[in-house]
Amino acid sequence: MKQYQTLLYYCYTAIENAGQFAAEHLEFCRSINLVGRIIVADEGLNGTVSGTREACKTYMDTVLADPRFAKTDFKIDDVDEPSFIKMHCRYKAEIVHSGLRNPAIINPAKQTGKHLEPKEFMEMKDRDDVVILDVRSNYEHALGRFKNAVTLDIENFRDFPARINELAKYKDKKILTYCTGGIKCEKASALLLHEGFKEVYQLHGGIIKYGKEAGGKDFEGKCYVFDNRLAVDVNSVNPKTISTCRNCGKTTSKMINCANPECNEHFTQCDECGWKLDGCCSETCQAHPRKRPYDGTGYYVKVPQPVNVSKKLKLIS
Structure with missing residues (x-):
């Protein structure tokens, strides 16, 4: 049995004082040693978090105990190591950026497919x-x-x-x-x-x-995920690789971010081209003075943004 788990989830529900909730939720996650990325908005919660099996259970139990999030559907992956390095929890206008912010027109809490x-x-x-x-x-x-x-x-x-x-x-x-x-x-x-x-x-x-x-x-290829795994297997029935290396055209399912932080493009690249170009999408990016060291994974930790934390924090109940 693997020691760690990664949880993928979201919940559309009204959150009052969502900015304050984000700060408090960040402290809660840190208190149980979770790592991951969570977005909080007035319209709900969206996250991927990772930690020990015990920490993940504590997190799920706590979230589900809150009436606002009682219907949250957690997708659980057993992993060899945590899928993130740091913990981020931020307040944003939407839990998934769509530009559709008029609840009178688009409100997933009331009508969806x-x-x-x-x-x-x-x-x-x-x-x-x-x-x-x-x-x-x-x-x-x-x-x-x-x-x-x-x-x-x-x-x-x-x-x-x-x-x-x-x-x-x-x-x-x-x-x-x-x-x-x-x-x-x-x-x-x-x-x-x-x-x-x-x-x-x-x-x-x-x-x-x-x-x-x-x-x-019939899901062909791998599924892109927003953590340091980048790509995961989905199909155990009739798997097939459909993606190719951007640079040489060879069949590959390896997804990376360009090592040039000013580019940071997501693309597929074979290992041979990865090492040849130091994890960059092009020779131009390879020559960029801010190019990050390439370790073969193509995953880079984002610099955390500051979060305003109140002096008196309350965990969700």
Whole structure:
């Protein structure tokens, strides 16, 4: 049994004084020696945290005991070591950046696409009247995606609303949306419904849950994750590598961040090119004076941003 776990989760729910809650929640996580990245907004909570099995259980029990977060669905991975180095918990305008901040129009707590459990999704995805829609960014679906999925040319999820007109030809189809853990689908499916799509569904728990409960069938490639693992296996039924090295074109599933911090682009690169270019996407970035040392992983710790912590902190109850 592995000693550590990584938890992926989100919950759309109203949080009063969310900035203060973020500060208090950070101290709580540090008190039980968790590491990870959590975003807190007025609209809810979104995080990936990692630590010992005991610490992760304490965290889940505490979060679920709070009525606001009682329906939080935790995706749990057993890992050999913590998936982060530091603990961050920050207040932001949204728990996933979409630019859709008008709750009168888009409010996942009130209306989203119908949630499909992994086995339901698997049974529906190949029907003639169904379109599978990947709502993730280019670098994510380039690494791995469902067979026959429709993808959009977006650098970030905030670009999704501007691309929605490209999907108009599918309005007479059932739209099955998916993403890593489900959070992006909440707003994507809500927007599709708002734009007149009649039958919109979303994969509950995302790709990660689908891998655990449906064997990942027909998910081709690996799944990008937002921690130091960068990419994880999903498909244990019919796995296939679909991504290629940006530099030489060789088949590879290794995802890295460019070693030049002013670039920091996410891309796939084989080990040979990685060492040749010191983990950079190009010779230009390799020559950059701020280039970070490359250790073969392509993962770099972000510099933490300051968080205002009150003198009297209260753990969530």
